[in-house]
Amino acid sequence: MTTLSTPGPTLGVVGGGQLGRMLAEAASPLGVEVIVLDPTPDCPAAPVAREQLVGGFDDEDGIRELAERADVLTFEIELADQDLLERIGEETATPVHPKPETLRVIHDKLVQKRALADAGVPVPPFRAVETAADVREAMADYGGPVMLKARTGGYDGRGNVPVETPEEAEKALESVAGPAMVEAFVDFEREVSVIAVKGEGEHATFPLGENRHEDEILWETIVPARSSEPVAERAREVASDVLAVMEGRGVYGIELFETVDGEILLNEIAPRPHNSGHWTIEGAVSSQFEQHVRAVLGWPLGSTDLRTPTVSTNLLGDVEESRPAALANVDRVLETPGAHLHWYGKQEVRPLRKMGHVTVTERDGEGREALLERAQRLRAAVTFDVDQ
């Protein structure tokens, strides 16, 4: 049985962006302290973390100091260096969760898809490609457009290039510049995601969320998704199957396609709390951040039950050029009952940069459509695009 003392356990987190900040916010009530390693001085997590070590995600000295001061090492960005984490974890005898091995599998999208397909997780048709001829051959075999993906280094859709016609293959390959793969385009009804948690001898999944992307950036998540009950159940089942492939405890963001035929196919996996799970802070009994803290410490998981239908909408940088961050008309959010502001503390707003999010919970049984509209109107009422 767990005994809690003061100071409680310390989490060493590689990365101190908004995920690290929300992790620290969730850790505090549990008596858990957070130290983050991030290259940006005064990173988003800094004001609420016990301390920030300033250093890169692959800064050996920084990671070693983090490991020595922490009871468990974890990361909030998949850019963390798995080899370094593995070696320092072993040298300092500090457990790393999720396991660096998982990062290794996820980092290379081809390796990832193969491991998942082998485990029976449904994935779109995919294959490695080296030449434009390979791409065209895949298009012929799949009978349509494909998504060309850099095998490594992608993030928020970066490194993904749609190839609609065979003529585009060369240019697409050039822009990816490096080992690549293609996937058949999925004719999807909607994009959905499951936040899944792997604990010590147990696992749990949150209710299905529906995601609206633009330019491969997440704009909104609607929970519960507007999928049928069997589809939602199937999605959570697939997420559980994905967890079985992942090594080490923690939260995983599992992005899925719901096809027009109601099939569930895996899209991508993030081995960390995920933007499409921010709704859980207000919308679920225990948030994805609290669950990550519990999981990596080997503590019992909390309930993933839905508290109320919820929409979260990202505060993306609606500016043409970078400038000091200032969000105008915040009162509109503050005044709205059930709207919850989450500010990430980034000093500079850049085009489409994630600066914060607003979560809106359902009022008076208004229904998801009205709720979604209300959230979108709120989002439209605030802006970074103000006179400087």
Next chain:
Amino acid sequence: MTTLSTPGPTLGVVGGGQLGRMLAEAASPLGVEVIVLDPTPDCPAAPVAREQLVGGFDDEDGIRELAERADVLTFEIELADQDLLERIGEETATPVHPKPETLRVIHDKLVQKRALADAGVPVPPFRAVETAADVREAMADYGGPVMLKARTGGYDGRGNVPVETPEEAEKALESVAGPAMVEAFVDFEREVSVIAVKGEGEHATFPLGENRHEDEILWETIVPARSSEPVAERAREVASDVLAVMEGRGVYGIELFETVDGEILLNEIAPRPHNSGHWTIEGAVSSQFEQHVRAVLGWPLGSTDLRTPTVSTNLLGDVEESRPAALANVDRVLETPGAHLHWYGKQEVRPLRKMGHVTVTERDGEGREALLERAQRLRAAVTFDVDQ
């Protein structure tokens, strides 16, 4: 309209105990930073605050530094020195909320009761006493036992001495040692409280909570209180009347008696977030801590609506002697769906010291009685009284 930037506004908080800690937890999502002043190095709020200044609540240099670095000064203990706050607030042009004038009224229980009675707030019969003869005369006039109260310095029931028979008057007065008052004993059905928020040109009250005290220490709060609807409404009305007497923005904890006749009488006021409002973190749309942040900044208030029936139970030191804090069997709390642990990060457990609390939200319409029982069983399952 409010514009939010990075860094956001800074709150300077006198006191860095659990209230300061939960204030910092609530401030972060709003982009608000917290600096606390507290005499205990590494106080409960320290791990999540931007910084702790180490200094007493009446440390002039400390308060001045706090004022210079903050956009608004506030306090989480009523022991804050009102004169110092007022003077430094003026000298540094930093607003102080609630107003030091309010502290002045609240500090002296006699002045407090007079101000409230004058404003039409219902209070039990009370009067100043100097001698044992005064006490006995009051007992004769009120027709029963009285509560003898030190006019200043009381806290968590300290300084309150029940006087059941005229013979006890001398000894009671001696134990209070200082200016005193008496109040008629209230034959109450239950003790209840309203958390009330005074904002900029608006105010709000949370649903009525029912409090169970032992030895004048709060053990549990049950929300909604088991009072009738008209009584609950009346209590919120009285709380609004109390707010009208208070100067300056912020959260006030307003403790009330519900008499056997269903009358509402004021008991005590705390000019800060209150232990009996901790349930709001999970049980209300916006917590008392978020409301305090919004209020003192002059931002719009959030919704005080109940999300779900809730019980909060304090983790009081169940030890005979002080010792390093270690709470055993925490898994029992962590495993319970809808149970939320709040650990205050105090290094030493002392008899009946407030070390944390657990909030339990209603499941499957179980009803308040079952919920309360469940919370009490949970509380009983964890203990600080373990082999050292």
